[in-house]
Amino acid sequence: MTEKQALSYAAAYCSKAERCEYDIRKKLSSFEIDSEITNKIIQRLKKEGFLNESRFCESFIKDKARFNKWGKNKITFELRKKQISEETIQSCFESLGLDQEFTDTLSKLLSVKSSSIKAKAKY
DSSP states (O other): OOHHHHHHHHHHHHHHSOOOHHHHHHHHHHTTOOHHHHHHHHHHHHHTTSOOHHHHHHHHHHHHHHTSOOOHHHHHHHHHHTTOOHHHHHHHHHHHTOHHHHHHHHHHHHHHHHHHOOOSSOO
């Protein structure tokens, strides 16, 4: 695969959904693209707006909180696995302000769980 083809593929890949740099590197390495070329492609994608870590982070947090019912710790752990910086993670959580949504989700999950427990002891 040539550099031009790889750039075209990566741009199309980013256009379909929000991606992070880690995802792009992983995808390009599966095509055995040289790391120097990969760096050039990533810089170009960032320059043209296809790749944005904070936009990815915000999207990831919203999706996982609303659809998967994940908590803040699990979301943070998964973002760290994708090599997103701590500063970006914290700023995204602060800008989204989902604390009340996390609390509501936890309350709903706990009420469903408490109704299914048949044990005699309270704990």
